[in-house]
Amino acid sequence: MTAAAASRLGRLLRSSGKTLAVAESCTGGLLAGAVTSIPGSSDYFLGGVIAYGNAVKSAALGVPSRLIDAHGAVSAQVAEAMADGVLERIPADVSIATTGIAGPGGGSRGKPVGTVWVAVAVRGGVRYSHRFRFRGDRGKVRRDTVRASMAAAARLLSGEEEAG
Numbered sequence: 001m002t003a004a005a006a007s008r009l010g011r012l013l014r015s016s017g018k019t020l021a022v023a024e025s026c027t028g029g030l031l032a033g034a035v036t037s038i039p040g041s042s043d044y045f046l047g048g049v050i051a052y053g054n055a056v057k058s059a060a061l062g063v064p065s066r067l068i069d070a071h072g073a074v075s076a077q078v079a080e081a082m083a084d085g086v087l088e089r090i091p092a093d094v095s096i097a098t099t100g101i102a103g104p105g106g107g108s109r110g111k112p113v114g115t116v117w118v119a120v121a122v123r124g125g126v127r128y129s130h131r132f133r134f135r136g137d138r139g140k141v142r143r144d145t146v147r148a149s150m151a152a153a154a155r156l157l158s159g160e161e162e163a164g
Helices: 001-015 028-036 052-062 067-070 078-087 139-158
Strands: 020-024 045-052 094-100 113-124 125-133
Touching: 001 028, 001 139, 020 078, 020 125, 028 045, 028 139, 045 052, 045 078, 052 067, 052 078, 052 125, 067 078, 067 094, 078 113, 078 125, 094 139, 113 139
Parallel strands: 020 045, 020 094
Antiparallel strands: 094 113, 113 125
């Protein structure tokens, strides 16, 4: 399933002439790995930032620490700031950002393990952000996040997802 999602995203990026960058927290490089598992991905994938810690989200992606303090690292606001921040640093057309709680620990009543925010941005602003609640172990949450984030970007690129 991940390979199919990566292939679809790659076809859409290639056919539209657009390039991609990623900003990853909970996926820790799995998203970039999935994208680059497709032969020819160098035609559209420029790179990414793995910003696992909050200090790196701020230093490497420009996410204001006050935003993290106010909303938490796992929030729409931080996911969107990560997506914007990577576009400011890597000259891509589209970005995907992931931030979440993969587990087994780290969850809370308000943000249980499996809570993930994905943001997809294009030059000019965030176009999509969504909260997911995945079930399963750490590996499954991370894999589901990768699949969902690629699918969200593909829907946006294909016109299936409304901007918002």
